[in-house]
Amino acid sequence: xxxxxxxxxxxxxxxxxxxxxxxxxxxxxxxxxxxxxxxxxxxxxxxxxxxxxxxxxxxxxxxxxxxxxxxxxxxxxxxxxxxxxxxxxxxxxxxxxxxxxxxxxxxxxxxxxxxxxxxxxxxxxxxxxxxxxxxxxxxxxxxxxxxxxxxxxxxxxxxxxxxxxxxxxxxxxxxxxxxxxxxxxxxxxxxxxxxxxxxxxxxxxxxxxxxxxxxxxxxxxxxxxxxxxxxxxxxxxxxxxxxxxxxxxxxxxxxxxxxxxxxxxxxxxxxxxxxxxxxxxxxxxxxxxxxxxxxxxxxxxxxxxxxxxxxxxxxxxxxxxxxxxxxxxxxxxxxxxxxx
Amino acid sequence: xxxxxxxxxxxxxxxxxxxxxxxxxxxxxxxxxxxxxxxxxxxxxxxxxxxxxxxxxxxxxxxxxxxxxxxxxxxxxxxxxxxxxxxxxxxxxxxxxxxxxxxxxxxxxxxxxxxxxxxxxxxxxxxxxxxxxxxxxxxxxxxxxxxxxxxxxxxxxxxxxxxxxxxxxxxxxxxxxxxxxxxxxxxxxxxxxxxxxxxxxxxxxxxxxxxxxxxxxxxxxxxxxxxxxxxxxxxxxxxxxxxxxxxxxxxxxxxxxxxxxxxxxxxxxxxxxxxxxxxxxxxxxxxxx
Numbered sequence: 044x045x046x047x048x049x050x051x052x053x054x055x056x057x058x059x060x061x062x063x064x065x066x067x068x069x070x071x072x073x074x075x076x077x078x079x080x081x082x083x084x085x086x087x088x089x090x091x092x093x094x095x096x097x098x099x100x101x102x103x104x105x106x107x108x109x110x111x112x113x114x115x116x117x118x119x120x121x122x123x124x125x126x127x128x129x130x131x132x133x134x135x136x137x138x139x140x141x142x143x144x145x146x147x148x149x150x151x152x153x154x155x156x157x158x159x160x161x162x163x164x165x166x167x168x169x170x171x172x173x174x175x176x177x178x179x180x181x182x183x184x185x186x187x188x189x190x191x192x193x194x195x196x197x198x199x200x201x202x203x204x205x206x207x208x209x210x211x212x213x214x215x216x217x218x219x220x221x222x223x224x225x226x227x228x229x230x231x232x233x234x235x236x237x238x239x240x241x242x243x244x245x246x247x248x249x250x251x252x253x254x255x256x257x258x259x260x261x262x263x264x265x266x267x268x269x270x271x272x273x274x275x276x277x278x279x280x281x282x283x284x285x286x287x288x289x290x291x292x293x294x295x296x297x298x299x300x301x302x303x304x305x306x307x308x309x310x311x312x313x314x315x316x317x318x319x320x321x322x323x324x325x326x327x328x329x330x331x332x333x334x335x336x337x338x339x340x341x342x343x344x345x346x347x348x349x350x351x352x353x354x355x356x357x358x359x360x361x362x363x364x365x366x367x368x369x370x371x372x373x374x375x376x377x378x379x380x381x382x383x
Numbered sequence: 384x385x386x387x388x389x390x391x392x393x394x395x396x397x398x399x400x401x402x403x404x405x406x407x408x409x410x411x412x413x414x415x416x417x418x419x420x421x422x423x424x425x426x427x428x429x430x431x432x433x434x435x436x437x438x439x440x441x442x443x444x445x446x447x448x449x450x451x452x453x454x455x456x457x458x459x460x461x462x463x464x465x466x467x468x469x470x471x472x473x474x475x476x477x478x479x480x481x482x483x484x485x486x487x488x489x490x491x492x493x494x495x496x497x498x499x500x501x502x503x504x505x506x507x508x509x510x511x512x513x514x515x516x517x518x519x520x521x522x523x524x525x526x527x528x529x530x531x532x533x534x535x536x537x538x539x540x541x542x543x544x545x546x547x548x549x550x551x552x553x554x555x556x557x558x559x560x561x562x563x564x565x566x567x568x569x570x571x572x573x574x575x576x577x578x579x580x581x582x583x584x585x586x587x588x589x590x591x592x593x594x595x596x597x598x599x600x601x602x603x604x605x606x607x608x609x610x611x612x613x614x615x616x617x618x619x620x621x622x623x624x625x626x627x628x629x630x631x632x633x634x635x636x637x638x639x640x641x642x643x644x645x646x647x648x649x650x651x652x653x654x655x656x657x658x659x660x661x662x663x664x665x666x667x668x669x670x671x672x
Binding site for chain 2: 062117120121122123124140142143145146148149150152156157159161162166169170172173174175176202
């Protein structure tokens, strides 16, 4: 069950992080000059982001590489000191790194490990149990549950270095949850995994959220992760918030086109006529596919009602569907529009 | 609960820490971390043994050179006989293997690569991992030292003046030397928060340690000015003091003064670790991931 609380689990207010990056031109001369006079450039990794996440919510945190997602997660988990703004997680200021705060969160990064490389994973579980001050019985109970759900039993006595990437990732997820954190920051938790393993981790995380009511903030480049787990998404780009709302609303906000698919009984002769009419009614539309008895057209959002009406008037329609483009395409459009 | 914490009910498996609970949990952490360090050391016991054998080259060279010098000088150098040199450098191997780990480069690697993230996420200061792991690693080293140390004793015939008091004080001096080493290495390592690469600093400190700690030359044989520097800084107390405590002759008063100096350096280094860590971690870029 979600924790009984009167305030959001995560509150981010105008949060920003600026890095000072050394810069120099290429070549020996510039290199020697930089010995005497070093130049720096300020880079805004996160520039005034604000949002709030309620207890038990699973939120997708989206953005292209370098958008500021991981930097934000690092600030929220206490790894990075913000340059400006405020963040509160479970009522704590993350960067103060209060021990009770650290006991209540976890950060899983796809390419970083809490596991002891040379030892069997069970030894890491035991070490983490001691570090988080859990009783043996409590830890064993949670661990056994996680091991069963993620089917880790046969892997526990193998040294971590001998596990495959997928096995290691599952183990990492289990280890990160042993102390039963209330807040999960997941940074690319399915990075590099095959489709089956991705699906298994997704199912597990959805189930874990339903059972424990943990709050989850997830970044992933796999839209399947986001679609399976998150009702709400936050999109950032160049360190700034572009969208915060329901995943289903992302299409209406950003998708410039919809795909209209018409199945009809009239046959091939009518098809050319209908295509010509659509082209004249919505000149910016594009044909995606056609068969003898169906047409699929990518139509500008504003022209969709006109095209649908035209099809219904001109054809004996068997089926008509209007779909937002796949979420990947929408996200790509968002980022491309921003770049343009 | 932290005074600035909001009105959130916790459901995690770990309860807020009181002072007593914190100490108890620290003991549990030390036990678990120590156990992990032992397991890791045992995992690679053959390379560890070979490394230890290779490290013997250094003291054996010093010992052979100094014994020759003593012989050429009519049997002793400033009171150091061949047998005393043998005692000094054989105990040297033990002290080196059980209390001198790392150089600060480990911290540089953690900070530069961003691997420190892993430690920052845990509800404990990462220095505890070193403070708990190093003594445990020492225990493994003692077992590995025996097959190397015993032949040295039989071959070089050390001259030792060890009393029960010295026997009791010796492990304590080793433990304190180890703690000073861990803390001073951490201070040097934390400079990577500002400098990123710290090899030059590590080399300077290593050279100073080589000359002033009793590693190259027993501190007793150093010129008086160098002896003074060695005694004021921490170098003497991490190498020469534990060695001379065991081989003697030494008085109870000297042992007490030495332990006092070790305690002082632990205090100063702890203060340094706390201050530099607090400032350094604010600058940490948490790169990677």
